[in-house]
Amino acid sequence: MIEFEVSVVNRAGLHTRPAASLVKLTSKYKSNVFIEKDGMRINGKSIIGVMTLAAEVGSTLSFEIDGIDENEMETEIKELFRSGFGEPI
Amino acid sequence: MINHKLSGIAISKGIVIGKAKRLDFDKNQNELRTLNVFDPEVEKTKFDLAKNSLIIDSKRIIEKYNHKEKIKSIIESEIMFLQDVELTNGVNNLINKGNRCETAIEVFFSNYIQLISNNGNNLSKIKVNDIQFLKHKLIQEINDVENDYSEVRNRVIVTSLLDTDEILKIHENGAIGFVTEFGSNLSHSSIISRSLNIPAVFGVNSLLSLIKDNDEIIIDGYLGNITINPDKKTKKLYKEKQNKADEELKSYQDYKDTHVKNKIGSKIRFYSNINNMIDLENTLINNADGIGLVRTENLVHEIEEIFEEDIQFEIYNRIAESIYPKTVTFRLFDFGYDKLNLNDEKENNPALGLRGVRYLLRNKHILETQLNALIRTSINGNVKLLIPMVTFTEEVIDIKRIASKVSNELNIQMPKIGTMVETPSAASLIKQIAIESDFISIGTNDLMQYYFAADRNNEHVKEFLDYRDKSFIQLLTNIKKTCDKKEKELIICGQIASDEKSLMLLVKKGFLNFSVIPARILLLKKTLLK
Numbered sequence: 223m224i225e226f227e228v229s230v231v232n233r234a235g236l237h238t239r240p241a242a243s244l245v246k247l248t249s250k251y252k253s254n255v256f257i258e259k260d261g262m263r264i265n266g267k268s269i270i271g272v273m274t275l276a277a278e279v280g281s282t283l284s285f286e287i288d289g290i291d292e293n294e295m296e297t298e299i300k301e302l303f304r305s306g307f308g309e310p311i
Numbered sequence: 312m313i314n315h316k317l318s319g320i321a322i323s324k325g326i327v328i329g330k331a332k333r334l335d336f337d338k339n340q341n342e343l344r345t346l347n348v349f350d351p352e353v354e355k356t357k358f359d360l361a362k363n364s365l366i367i368d369s370k371r372i373i374e375k376y377n378h379k380e381k382i383k384s385i386i387e388s389e390i391m392f393l394q395d396v397e398l399t400n401g402v403n404n405l406i407n408k409g410n411r412c413e414t415a416i417e418v419f420f421s422n423y424i425q426l427i428s429n430n431g432n433n434l435s436k437i438k439v440n441d442i443q444f445l446k447h448k449l450i451q452e453i454n455d456v457e458n459d460y461s462e463v464r465n466r467v468i469v470t471s472l473l474d475t476d477e478i479l480k481i482h483e484n485g486a487i488g489f490v491t492e493f494g495s496n497l498s499h500s501s502i503i504s505r506s507l508n509i510p511a512v513f514g515v516n517s518l519l520s521l522i523k524d525n526d527e528i529i530i531d532g533y534l535g536n537i538t539i540n541p542d543k544k545t546k547k548l549y550k551e552k553q554n555k556a557d558e559e560l561k562s563y564q565d566y567k568d569t570h571v572k573n574k575i576g577s578k579i580r581f582y583s584n585i586n587n588m589i590d591l592e593n594t595l596i597n598n599a600d601g602i603g604l605v606r607t608e609n610l611v612h613e614i615e616e617i618f619e620e621d622i623q624f625e626i627y628n629r630i631a632e633s634i635y636p637k638t639v640t641f642r643l644f645d646f647g648y649d650k651l652n653l654n655d656e657k658e659n660n661p662a663l664g665l666r667g668v669r670y671l672l673r674n675k676h677i678l679e680t681q682l683n684a685l686i687r688t689s690i691n692g693n694v695k696l697l698i699p700m701v702t703f704t705e706e707v708i709d710i711k712r713i714a715s716k717v718s719n720e721l722n723i724q725m726p727k728i729g730t731m732v733e734t735p736s737a738a739s740l741i742k743q744i745a746i747e748s749d750f751i752s753i754g755t756n757d758l759m760q761y762y763f764a765a766d767r768n769n770e771h772v773k774e775f776l777d778y779r780d781k782s783f784i785q786l787l788t789n790i791k792k793t794c795d796k797k798e799k800e801l802i803i804c805g806q807i808a809s810d811e812k813s814l815m816l817l818v819k820k821g822f823l824n825f826s827v828i829p830a831r832i833l834l835l836k837k838t839l840l841k
Binding site for chain 1: 384385387388391392395396397398423426427441442
């Protein structure tokens with residue numbers, strides 16, 4: 223199991239479209255993933271869960287991944303957040 | 312029952328003879344349903360069917376917009392939402408607790424929306440709207456799964472009341488005529504029947520107790536009556552009448568390129584009202600002088616993802632390009648009331664509730680997205696914008712301020728912005744409003760219902776809604792005088808201009824611009840030339 227944190231850098235925050243990109247990514251992997259923010263803990267493969275987080279620009283999300291492909295998933299998630307989901311930063 | 316004649320309200324012209332198909336799913340449905348035994352498995356299956364059908368629809372849209380990454384990804388997010396285990400588990404749990412499928416969906420979504428709104432930032436508002444819209448589509452889909460439209464092809468539809476979505480779906484499935492027990496001449500479904508050119512009679516008393524499935528019916532959309540199981544003689548008579556009507560329709564074609572002038576030689580212009588792409592085709596076929604009113608909220612059927620700017624832009628742009636160099640006036644979303652209602656809470660009196668500009672100014676992200684799409688469309692050079700349901704001058708000023716901000720950001724010149732006068736207060740404030748507006752459009756259907764305080768969807772008060780009432784015509788004339796003085800263009804929208812006698816009266820009073828259902832344009836020109 224690995225744990226790490228990422229920040230939301232795109233201006234518009236984690237709205238529907240980025241949330242969808244994230245879930246599309248996590249769903250490709252076999253590992254389980256949970257995301258925590260402000261005491262909320264949600265399933266990272268559920269768009270409904272991710273959208274509940276209401277993560278605005280500047281906020282930090284804690285990831286917890288557990289499974290055989292956890293390292294690959296970590297690399298991709300970090301890259302996705304770093305790029306701001308391809309949106310204006 | 313043989314050759315039984317019943318009368319109602321003439322809604323849409325034309326004659327049609329065909330076999331009846333009863334659709335008994337509305338109104339009575341809820342009562343019928345409570346009698347049924349509740350079976351959670353049936354409810355879960357209903358939910359699954361609706362989800363799958365929406366997923367199939369969404370995949371079809373993705374194929375259509377495959378080259379547009381942004382559009383594709385937003386629709387993919389909708390599919391993910393529908394496939395989400397949290398949604399399935401949440402709704403199924405509620406069904407297990409004894410809720411019907413629709414209730415379970417309502418409860419799930421309202422809890423979810425509450426949870427998101429509690430976060431209270433701007434981001435939540437955008438998401439709440441996306442989610443509201445998805446809920447709306449799901450519930451509608453469940454009703455559709457229950458409503459079987461497969462047997463309507465080439466049949467005359469007999470039902471208690473039709474809403475606008477139903478009419479379009481029934482039309483797409485090939486129905487040839489509509490008869491209803493309730494409904495009035497000013498309802499949106501009547502406007503849509505006319506724009507589709509389908510014969511219709513509404514408001515036929517005790518209709519449903521008199522007609523069985525497969526009874527033969529003649530609809531006379533001219534006189535507003537129907538005949539059940541006509542005898543040979545009656546059928547022959549109507550066939551002749553039908554042929555004559557067809558010929559007359561052809562004879563209108565001569566008026567396509569004719570210009571109509573009033574007594575003092577000013578040109579009378581006929582613009583078209585547009586609810587869908589069929590209306591756009593009819594606008595071009597009938598050679599309208601332009602598009603006087605696009606009811607953008609009714610384009611929801613075309614704009615599958617209404618809050619996505621690029622999809623809105625595609626549709627608006629297609630309309631603006633097709634009519635170029637003639638002009639097109641897009642009315643900003645008039646959500647609420649009898650149109651798509653996205654309000655969170657049920658209103659006791661939606662006609663007097665949060666609709667038109669009132670809704671837009673409280674949901675600025677929806678407003679700004681639409682303005683972005685429309686102002687981008689305005690590069691075509693033939694685009695004007697119209698503000699619905701204005702009560703106070705300040706609302707016009709507010710919208711203009713936001714539109715000017717959007718124009719600056721896009722670096723595009725702000726298009727002309729007009730006000731739709733459809734409340735008595737706006738009519739009374741016309742001097743100030745005309746100063747602030749580039750043009751004025753009178754929404755006569757709503758102005759009339761608010762002026763006479765009589766619901767235009769309620770057949771019990773239909774006699775209060777009189778197009779040719781002296782004081783109402785006086786009200787319109789006052790608006791015209793002010794517009795003339797301030798040199799602002801004025802256009803009349805609504806049913807009043809489609810009514811031949813009212814139209815002649817208005818032309819006599821000096822009105823020059825009318826926006827009507829495109830299918831009526833040639834007939835109206837012919838009326839004025841007679």
